[in-house]
Amino acid sequence: MEKKKKISIIIVSYNSKKKLEKCIESIYKRMGSLCIWEIIIVNNDKNENLFKMKIDFSKVKIINHKKNIGFGAGINLGFKNTKGDFLFILNPDTEIISDNVKDVIREFESNNEIGAIGAGILNSSGEKQEWVAGKEISIYDLLRNNLGISRSKKIWNSFERIECDWVSGTALLVRKEIFEELKGFDEDNFFMYFEDMDLCRRIRALNKKVFLYPQFKVRHSGGGSYNNKKLQKKHYYNSMENYLNSSSNKFSFWIVKFIRFILNK
Secondary structure (H helix, E strand, C coil): CCCCCEEEEEEEECCCHHHHHHHHHHHHHHHCCCCEEEEEEEECCCCCCHHHCCCCCCCEEEECCCCCCCHHHHHHHHHCCCCCCEEEEECCCEEECCCCHHHHHHHHHHCCCEEEEEEEEECCCCCECCCCEECCCCHHHHHHHHCCCCCCHHHHCCCCCEEECEECCCEEEEEHHHHHHCCCCCCCCCCCCCHHHHHHHHHHHCCCEEEEEEEEEEEECCCCCCCCHHHHHHHHHHHHHHHHHHCCCHHHHHHHHHHHHHHCC
């Protein structure tokens, strides 16, 4: 009999305790006995005691780091404690709303060229969330995005499995051996934002494919991690610059840097 594959769900929590409880409840409800799974939670918040959550702790391990080291570094820390064949990177402000995670695993098992799969992410109103998957970005794409004619819109609005250049780390499944080979997220260049895009770029550099699988649905309420909007914007633009620079898109990098200087962002 073939050994069942195990999924390690990694969640980084910061200022997210209330939403995290609902997230974990949805995992128990929707994944249940469909497969073998575990939850690894990295607590980046020194002010929150996650051991007081009203949840079933039988499949939950908490790494009480209590220092905000960022999303990528938090996931990397959680990865060191995983035992699964696949990693399911999940935001704490999400809820799994479909019970077909086994279909995602079958996609991996049926095609060894697939390195990562992103879930279909819906907002709190049940509509498809924008910017959860797309094509590689450049200054050309940034301009198109601001004009509302993004090349990626067709991808995130798809109802069927679709190949793409990147998927969001909000709900992202990755082969463990690939994540390990790539040494996880680039925590040196990305504190928050664009680390998922960077990971997908490096996965594609290994000649592996990235897909959005909208049939596996996750609700994302959003918000909670940042109280300081100015700091949030700073992290976003710093990460954008680092991404463009690390992807050797020097022209776009210098254009964005110049615009930031002009606008003082």
